[in-house]
Amino acid sequence: MANQVQTKTATCPTHGEIEAMREMPKVSFPFIVYGIRRMIAARKPFRCPECGTAVDAS
Numbered sequence: 001m002a003n004q005v006q007t008k009t010a011t012c013p014t015h016g017e018i019e020a021m022r023e024m025p026k027v028s029f030p031f032i033v034y035g036i037r038r039m040i041a042a043r044k045p046f047r048c049p050e051c052g053t054a055v056d057a058s
Contacts, residue, residue, distance in 0.1 A: 010057035012048040020046035020055045 003023040010020035022044055025037045045054035 006046075008046055008057040010046055010048075010055040012051065012053060012055050014053065015048060015050055018048055018050070018055070020057050021049055022046050 004026055005021050006024050007019045007021045010018060012018050012020070022041070024041045025034060028034045046057040047053065048055055
């Protein structure tokens, strides 16, 4: 299934300031399943694209 990528400026302990990213599911049918998958994905942390470390993007 194809995903969307959310990006946010964050600070990686190794690489400094980066554009952190995480994958979010695209809209699909049934919408209830999509909503649940989207809520689960929203709880996952943003990650550094170079090393994969979870970063604080708040």
